[in-house]
Amino acid sequence: MEIKALGDSALLIRVAENFDDAPGDALNKVLATKRSLEAAQIPGSIETAPAYTTVALFYDPTRAIDAGAPIENVFGWIEQRIRQALSNAGEIHADRTETSLVEIPVCYEQEFAFDLDEVAQHAGVHWKEVVDLHCGADYRVHCVGFTPGFPFLGGLPRKIATPRRDVPRKEIPAGSVAIGGTQTGIYPIKSPGGWNVIGRTPLQLFDPEKDPPVLLRAGDRVRFRSITREEFERSTT
Amino acid sequence: MKATAIRAGFLTSVQDLGRTGFREFGVSLGGALDTHALRVANLLAGNDESAAGLEVTFGGLRLRFPDDRIVVWCGGDFSARISSTYLAAGHPALVRGGEEFSIESPALGCRAWLAISGGINVPVVLSSRSADLRAGFGGVTGRPVRDGEEFPLDENPQRAKVLIDKLRREKIAGWKPPHDWSNTARREPVLRFIRGVDWNRFNDGTTQRFTADAFIASPDSDRMGIRLDGPRLERSEDVDLLSEAVSPGTVQVPPSGKPILLLNDCQTIGGYPKIAHVIRVDFPIAAQLSPGDRIRFSEVSIADAHALLLERERNLERFRRGLESHFK
Numbered sequence: 001m002e003i004k005a006l007g008d009s010a011l012l013i014r015v016a017e018n019f020d021d022a023p024g025d026a027l028n029k030v031l032a033t034k035r036s037l038e039a040a041q042i043p044g045s046i047e048t049a050p051a052y053t054t055v056a057l058f059y060d061p062t063r064a065i066d067a068g069a070p071i072e073n074v075f076g077w078i079e080q081r082i083r084q085a086l087s088n089a090g091e092i093h094a095d096r097t098e099t100s101l102v103e104i105p106v107c108y109e110q111e112f113a114f115d116l117d118e119v120a121q122h123a124g125v126h127w128k129e130v131v132d133l134h135c136g137a138d139y140r141v142h143c144v145g146f147t148p149g150f151p152f153l154g155g156l157p158r159k160i161a162t163p164r165r166d167v168p169r170k171e172i173p174a175g176s177v178a179i180g181g182t183q184t185g186i187y188p189i190k191s192p193g194g195w196n197v198i199g200r201t202p203l204q205l206f207d208p209e210k211d212p213p214v215l216l217r218a219g220d221r222v223r224f225r226s227i228t229r230e231e232f233e234r235s236t237t
Numbered sequence: 238m239k240a241t242a243i244r245a246g247f248l249t250s251v252q253d254l255g256r257t258g259f260r261e262f263g264v265s266l267g268g269a270l271d272t273h274a275l276r277v278a279n280l281l282a283g284n285d286e287s288a289a290g291l292e293v294t295f296g297g298l299r300l301r302f303p304d305d306r307i308v309v310w311c312g313g314d315f316s317a318r319i320s321s322t323y324l325a326a327g328h329p330a331l332v333r334g335g336e337e338f339s340i341e342s343p344a345l346g347c348r349a350w351l352a353i354s355g356g357i358n359v360p361v362v363l364s365s366r367s368a369d370l371r372a373g374f375g376g377v378t379g380r381p382v383r384d385g386e387e388f389p390l391d392e393n394p395q396r397a398k399v400l401i402d403k404l405r406r407e408k409i410a411g412w413k414p415p416h417d418w419s420n421t422a423r424r425e426p427v428l429r430f431i432r433g434v435d436w437n438r439f440n441d442g443t444t445q446r447f448t449a450d451a452f453i454a455s456p457d458s459d460r461m462g463i464r465l466d467g468p469r470l471e472r473s474e475d476v477d478l479l480s481e482a483v484s485p486g487t488v489q490v491p492p493s494g495k496p497i498l499l500l501n502d503c504q505t506i507g508g509y510p511k512i513a514h515v516i517r518v519d520f521p522i523a524a525q526l527s528p529g530d531r532i533r534f535s536e537v538s539i540a541d542a543h544a545l546l547l548e549r550e551r552n553l554e555r556f557r558r559g560l561e562s563h564f565k
Contacts, residue, residue: 004434007486007514008542012434019479034261049260049482051506056482058260061543062550074543145263145480145506148372152480189372206263208362208374214262 001086003079006056011075013082016053023154026053027142031219033086040085042078043067050218051143052152057082101221104186104201106135106177107232112200114169119162119179119196131226133157134198139184139222149188149206149214153222156184168194175200177224188214202235238303239387240353243337246297251357251376251388252350253289255501256365265502266485267367267375269350270460270524273549274311277418278352280557281309281329283397283564288356289366291382293349296342304334306390307354307397307404311414313346313422313525324409327419329563331404346422346525354397358389370460371502396564403563412563414556422525428498428515429537433488434481435510440473447512448534452496456528460502463526469494472510480508486520488513488534498523516542518549 002014015033016026033055034048042057044064049056061074069077108116108131120127139155146152161182169192172178176187178195187193188205205215216222227235242249252275255268269275269292276286291298296315309329310317317324317340324330324338326349332338340349359366359377368376377388393401404410413419436444452467470490483489487499489509498515500523513534515523526532537545 005431005514005539006434006482006511007484008431008516008539008546010482010484012482047258047260049505051481052479054479054481056484058257058484061546065543065547071544071547072540075539143480143506144261146504148259148263148265148369150263191371206372208372212262213259213264213363218261 001083003082005075009061010056010058011078011082013055013057014053015055019053023052023142024140027140027154027219030055030142034218036085036088037082040081042081042085044069044078049145051145100219101223102216104177104203104222104224105227105231105235106199106201106224107227107229108134108199109229111229112176113198115165115178115196116198119160119198122162123160125159130160130198133160134184135224135226137223139224141216141218141220141222143218144214144216146185147187147189147191147206148208149216151185151205151216151220151222153184156182158182162196164194165196168192172197173200175202175205177201200232202232238390238392240303240390241301242382242384242386242388243299243301244297245382245384245386246293246340247295249291249293249298249382250368250370251289251359251382252292252367253365254287255367256363256375259363260482260505263505264363265369265371265505267365267369267501269367270348270501271312271350271421271521273418273521273553274421275350275352276553277327277414277556278309278311278350279356280560281327281414282307282352282354283394283400284352284354284356288352289359290353290357291351293340293351295347296340296349298351299337299339301337302332302334302353303390304393305401306332306393307400308332308338308351310340310349310351311419311421312349313343314420315343315346315349316341317349319408322408325413327413327416329400329404329410331401331408343422345424347527348524353390354393354400355391358391369502399564410563421521423522425533426522426526426530427533427535428519428523429535429542430488430513430515431537431539431542433511433513435478436512438472438474438510439470439490439512443470443473444512446470448536451531451533454526454528454530454532458526458528460500462500462503463498463523465496465498465532467495470496470512478508478510480506483507483511484514486515486517486523487511488515500524516545518542518545
């Protein structure tokens, strides 16, 4: 397991080497590592940031020093505590997965689906089949980032994987569901973006007034369900 | 009690020390780009160091207060006034109710942090009062301060009341923090860094150029990051990296080969290789980089970075204790 400095106040723990071969395993390892780190309460640690094959730990070096870390080797001191925490956790969490299933209603009609035709063309199928494939798969949230609440989902059927657009759009509306390579995701807030937009959900993915402020978090299971324009309107009012 | 921004200036926003605990949900750290300057200004104004103040970019701000307040500003080479009286960086000053505080465009640097006794009392959203301008929440309804805008101030704390009484006659205190703390813009800035997570993905020529050559801050820069023009930084291998955490201070290299120095409002995860990480004690220098500024990078060890950070924290602690006599 590789641990590298991400600046002087964070470090990056690589918990899995291969992602494409076993994305589910990588995700479970990432989630187990995150839980173990949080449970260990290493002095000076502030928060974690999980991603596909890594977990970052942000820390306050001054607090670590106050807790006994040698000034000349704060990084090594924290690294040792991380290795200890992760080896103690052992296999306990290895098979545990978050089981929350969230259904995301999506209106795939043309008005919202700027790039559905391109995705269909790229896959060599009718656009309706793209929708069927997109709604037929089980997804998991690998991480949340880019903008607050943006879920990076694994599980997209290979057939409709579509490369990112050469020129990113300056503005993608909130709720847009999009495909970027083998990933799919949802834009929680209006933002620029280079993914292929295939529909829109009326759900709010980020609400700073709520706790937690996001609809989806790493580990969650997701399915998409096709809805009509009328259902979309009803859900937003 | 509300202060009024008669003119908001180029870009003024409410900032405190930023939000922690929400990075896993994609929420940026945010907060003042130079937290040290804001902490110092707050301590001098009789506030807790974490009180919310104003981050002023390129000046142009004119404020009026509802009652007597202590104001302190730290940052670039600005010229600030209370009515027509010049106010140098770092000096606590009494602004009477109805009087105007103004800060003009800078001769050097681009940002200043203004602490007002009592602090700005906008709602705490996700553990901070900072405005997240990209996601549109926090601060004054998630956006920059506007012309004519009123924003709430908390009551003067006891310490500030003492100082207000002491400054009734001379108005401006004769004392200030170390010059480096109040005046943070540098000519010929150098940013110290430790090697990035992906340092070894760049060939020797590229890593040498990174430390030997100068870079120019591009106009296409904001609180998310500073785009840098200069030598093209080429990767030795062309693999797609999986997205992983980035941090303010990270220098990432997109396919264009033009590096981007990430700042507080940066995204939480990114997929570009990370060549370097600027050390935290040099964030104040990065926060002053203006379009056209030339900068250089200089490598240090992580142990040196930690020693410098510890020294700065200890000095701030001594400074805080030293201030006590002024608030009695």
